[in-house]
Amino acid sequence: MLDIKKYLRLSKLPHIWCPGCGNGSVVRALIMAVDKLGLSKDEIVLFTGIGCSARTNVIVDFNTIQTTHGRTLAFATGFKLMRPDMKVIVITGDGDGAAIGGNHLIHAARRNIDITTILINNSIYGMTGGQYSPLSPQGTYATTAPYGNIEPSFDICKLVEAAGATFIARSTVYHIQLTADLIAKAIAHKGFSFIEVVSQCPVGYGRRNRMRTPYEMLMWQKEHAVLVQQAQRYSLEEMKDKFLIGELFVNKEKREYTELYEELRRKLAEGGEG
Amino acid sequence: MKEGVIALTKRFKVVLNTKWCKSCGICVEFCPKKVFEFTSDGKVRVMREEMCVGCRSCELRCPDYAVEVREGEEE
Amino acid sequence: MSLKEDVRFMQGNEAIAEAAILAGVRFFAGYPITPATEIAEMMALRMPQVGGVFIQMEDEIASIAAVIGASMAGFKAMTATSGPGFTLMQENLGYATIVDIPCVIVDVQRGGPSTGLPTLPAQGDVMQARWGTHGDHPIVVLCPATVQEAFELTIEAFNISELIRNPVILLSDAVVGHVREKVTLPDPSRIRIVNRRVTNLPPEQYKPFAAGPDGVPDFAYRGKGYRYHVTSNVHDEEGFPATYNHKVANELIRRLHKKIEFYRKEITYYKTYRVEDSDVLIVAYGCTARSAKDAVNMLREGGIRAGLLQLQTLWPFPGEVVEGYAKRAKVVVVPEMNMGQLVGEVERCICRKAVRINRVDGKMISPWEIVDAIKEVFSHA
Ligand SMILES: Cc1ncc(C[n+]2csc(CCOP(=O)(O)OP(=O)(O)O)c2C)c(N)n1
Ligand code: SF4
Ligand code: SF4
Ligand code: SF4
Numbered sequence: 038m039l040d041i042k043k044y045l046r047l048s049k050l051p052h053i054w055c056p057g058c059g060n061g062s063v064v065r066a067l068i069m070a071v072d073k074l075g076l077s078k079d080e081i082v083l084f085t086g087i088g089c090s091a092r093t094n095v096i097v098d099f100n101t102i103q104t105t106h107g108r109t110l111a112f113a114t115g116f117k118l119m120r121p122d123m124k125v126i127v128i129t130g131d132g133d134g135a136a137i138g139g140n141h142l143i144h145a146a147r148r149n150i151d152i153t154t155i156l157i158n159n160s161i162y163g164m165t166g167g168q169y170s171p172l173s174p175q176g177t178y179a180t181t182a183p184y185g186n187i188e189p190s191f192d193i194c195k196l197v198e199a200a201g202a203t204f205i206a207r208s209t210v211y212h213i214q215l216t217a218d219l220i221a222k223a224i225a226h227k228g229f230s231f232i233e234v235v236s237q238c239p240v241g242y243g244r245r246n247r248m249r250t251p252y253e254m255l256m257w258q259k260e261h262a263v264l265v266q267q268a269q270r271y272s273l274e275e276m277k278d279k280f281l282i283g284e285l286f287v288n289k290e291k292r293e294y295t296e297l298y299e300e301l302r303r304k305l306a307e308g309g310e311g
Numbered sequence: 312m313k314e315g316v317i318a319l320t321k322r323f324k325v326v327l328n329t330k331w332c333k334s335c336g337i338c339v340e341f342c343p344k345k346v347f348e349f350t351s352d353g354k355v356r357v358m359r360e361e362m363c364v365g366c367r368s369c370e371l372r373c374p375d376y377a378v379e380v381r382e383g384e385e386e
Numbered sequence: 387m388s389l390k391e392d393v394r395f396m397q398g399n400e401a402i403a404e405a406a407i408l409a410g411v412r413f414f415a416g417y418p419i420t421p422a423t424e425i426a427e428m429m430a431l432r433m434p435q436v437g438g439v440f441i442q443m444e445d446e447i448a449s450i451a452a453v454i455g456a457s458m459a460g461f462k463a464m465t466a467t468s469g470p471g472f473t474l475m476q477e478n479l480g481y482a483t484i485v486d487i488p489c490v491i492v493d494v495q496r497g498g499p500s501t502g503l504p505t506l507p508a509q510g511d512v513m514q515a516r517w518g519t520h521g522d523h524p525i526v527v528l529c530p531a532t533v534q535e536a537f538e539l540t541i542e543a544f545n546i547s548e549l550i551r552n553p554v555i556l557l558s559d560a561v562v563g564h565v566r567e568k569v570t571l572p573d574p575s576r577i578r579i580v581n582r583r584v585t586n587l588p589p590e591q592y593k594p595f596a597a598g599p600d601g602v603p604d605f606a607y608r609g610k611g612y613r614y615h616v617t618s619n620v621h622d623e624e625g626f627p628a629t630y631n632h633k634v635a636n637e638l639i640r641r642l643h644k645k646i647e648f649y650r651k652e653i654t655y656y657k658t659y660r661v662e663d664s665d666v667l668i669v670a671y672g673c674t675a676r677s678a679k680d681a682v683n684m685l686r687e688g689g690i691r692a693g694l695l696q697l698q699t700l701w702p703f704p705g706e707v708v709e710g711y712a713k714r715a716k717v718v719v720v721p722e723m724n725m726g727q728l729v730g731e732v733e734r735c736i737c738r739k740a741v742r743i744n745r746v747d748g749k750m751i752s753p754w755e756i757v758d759a760i761k762e763v764f765s766h767a
Binding site for chain 2: 041042045055056058059061062210250251
Binding site: 049078079080082087094095098099100101102103104105108111112113114115116117118119120122123140141143144298301302305306 | 412413415434435437439441443444445447448449451452453454455456457458459460461463477478481608609610611612613614615616617618619626627
């Protein structure tokens with residue numbers, strides 16, 4: 038049995054999130070993954086940026102570093118290059134990771150640096166009170182989209198794939214066991230791994246978008262997620278308002294960045310030209 | 312244990328940490344045995360512990376780590 | 387063992403890179419920009435040779451972020467840029483100050499605002515270096531006038547940054563960055579190297595932001611049981627956010643400033659030239675100090691007793707030093723390649739007006755300009 042308390046900073050609980058917020062569940066999934074892999078708390082560095090998602094690393098007993106809005110992957114890149122022996126994990130939000138931090142996400146993926154990024158997609162800027170993000174679906178409501186959001190959203194997993202990440206997955210808070218399993222796979226993967234976790238922000242998003250309770254939001258996740266293995270069963274038309282979950286993309290061929298750098302240094306030390 | 316009872320029924324303790332629980336209602340909805348209930352003042356409480364079948368759905372889904380399901384003595 | 391000095395011809399940017407390596411830098415992240423690019427190029431060549439890491443990031447925001455990340459891992463780290471890039475770095479620079487993370491940022495100044503004069507020198511970032519990031523934060527800014535000074539002050543930049551666990555800015559300029567001059571490199575064994583203080587407390591007792599009288603907390607390497615938290619928010623001694631606690635906020639911000647005050651003497655660098663009997667005191671820094679020195683000689687030949695106070699530490703502003711040397715001077719002159727930035731500080735400290743000489747066209751202030759301005763003052767006296 039998982040003893041979750043072993044991984045939590047009990048003095049920091051209860052956490053500050055709203056009732057029914059999905060962030061707590063994502064942290065649970067991360068802990069399940071770490072426990073499954075048998076990693077020690079000392080070898081994990083959990084980086085976050087700014088936002089409600091950034092508060093995840095206050096409550097877990099890992100090495101925890103919260104940075105500036107959107108820049109987390111750049112901080113984590115510097116750290117990982119100097120401490121390749123440590124497991125570097127980044128938790129970000131849809132605003133933090135896909136808006137202000139979008140460029141750093143693209144380039145961390147391109148380099149294929151061995152960092153695991155968990156993007157909690159709650160379709161909204163939670164911490165600042167419910168403004169639309171690049172992942173808010175078109176037509177949804179936000180404080181800055183009082184007439185409905187006219188901007189199209191994008192598929193962040195596809196973006197990260199095109200950028201060059203080598204492990205990409207999506208899950209939801211409803212599918213918490215799957216989320217834990219995918220995070221475990223992502224951490225075990227050598228290279229840049231990315232998992233989008235569709236989550237619920239009952240206060241900033243649910244209320245404005247006809248989902249009154251956290252339960253309704255979890256059921257929305259259940260009804261709109263399609264396991265990638267079962268995607269063939271659905272017609273294109275049926276897939277229109279659904280999204281895929283599961284392991285979306287894996288590439289085991291592309292070389293990892295810190296390894297390439299180490300190789301370069303070794304060659305130079307041996308007197309080669311690099 | 313009484314004579315004549317064939318199946319051993321496991322008993323579970325459902326421990327709710329009221330300091331951490333935010334009464335979001337997730338456990339209320341997901342518990343297959345309706346063990347949890349809202350009180351009249353909107354707080355979630357364990358009402359029918361004896362019905363618990365130990366599926367741990369509440370524990371897994373509680374975003375506040377406020378429920379713990381413990382295996383009790385067999386009766 | 388015999389000591390060996392090494393005399394070389396070097397560019398300022400090259401000297402900065404070499405000095406940084408001697409000071410122990412093992413991580414460089416940067417983004418190309420004139421007139422600072424040579425530093426990145428040198429580092430790309432040298433870092434992997436000395437077991438360090440060079441990485442070209444996607445922009446300057448990422449560069450300084452990676453630098454701070456590397457420093458959080460316990461290694462000396464730096465970046466180099468010019469005005470536009472320096473502006474992009476400001477938010478994360480503030481982050482480094484609130485989390486007590488040392489790093490060195492080189493700003494090879496060029497004419498601004500915006501892309502301004504991309505290849506020409508200026509001294510327009512004096513105030514940005516001090517106040518570029520928001521909020522009350524401590525900062526140290528060093529400013530070299532020659533390649534030799536670029537070398538020496540780079541080493542001091544790392545030393546100070548490790549000593550007080552704070553970013554230090556090396557404010558160079560396009561002249562110092564690109565000029566080729568003779569440099570005497572001391573024997574490496576003679577170079578004083580400072581490393582951040584590391585805790586000797588066990589993890590259970592360690593508080594990452596608790597500090598003694600100097601205000602500087604002890605560092606702990608990760609992966610050895612020290613699983614502390616770091617946040618950009620106002621935090622308590624254990625590193626956890628305390629954003630509703632006025633007392634904690636007050637104590638933190640005051641502690642950060644105390645680091646500078648405690649070490650103020652040690653981190654104040656300046657040079658003087660013929661100031662013993664000077665009636666005219668020229669206060670200058672960076673490439674302008676080069677012309678000012680020539681101006682002193684020219685003025686003395688013409689019978690005016692001039693002297694030069696060259697500030698190498700611009701921030702914290704060495705007010706007492708300026709005040710002391712200005713005491714007997716009838717006239718204080720501040721030439722700057724900007725519209726007048728440091729002169730305000732000088733006037734504040736000497737409680738009277740200084741003669742301003744300003745140039746913002748990308749050309750250096752010449753010795754003759756300084757001489758003429760001073761003669762002009764004397765002709766009215
Ligand atoms: C540079 C900067 N711009 C804006 C903000 C304000 N800000 C704080 S959190 C946030 C949005 C976070 O949204 P998201 O990443 O979706 O995270 P959530 O709060 O929903 O978890 C913003 C814009 C900031 N802290 N820094
Ligand atoms: S605002 Fe939304 S994301 Fe933030 S804590 Fe509340 S529910 Fe969670
Ligand atoms: S899921 Fe957890 S927080 Fe929500 S009501 Fe149940 S016990 Fe309380
Ligand atoms: S373990 Fe299952 S049956 Fe028991 S209280 Fe929890 S959800 Fe209900």
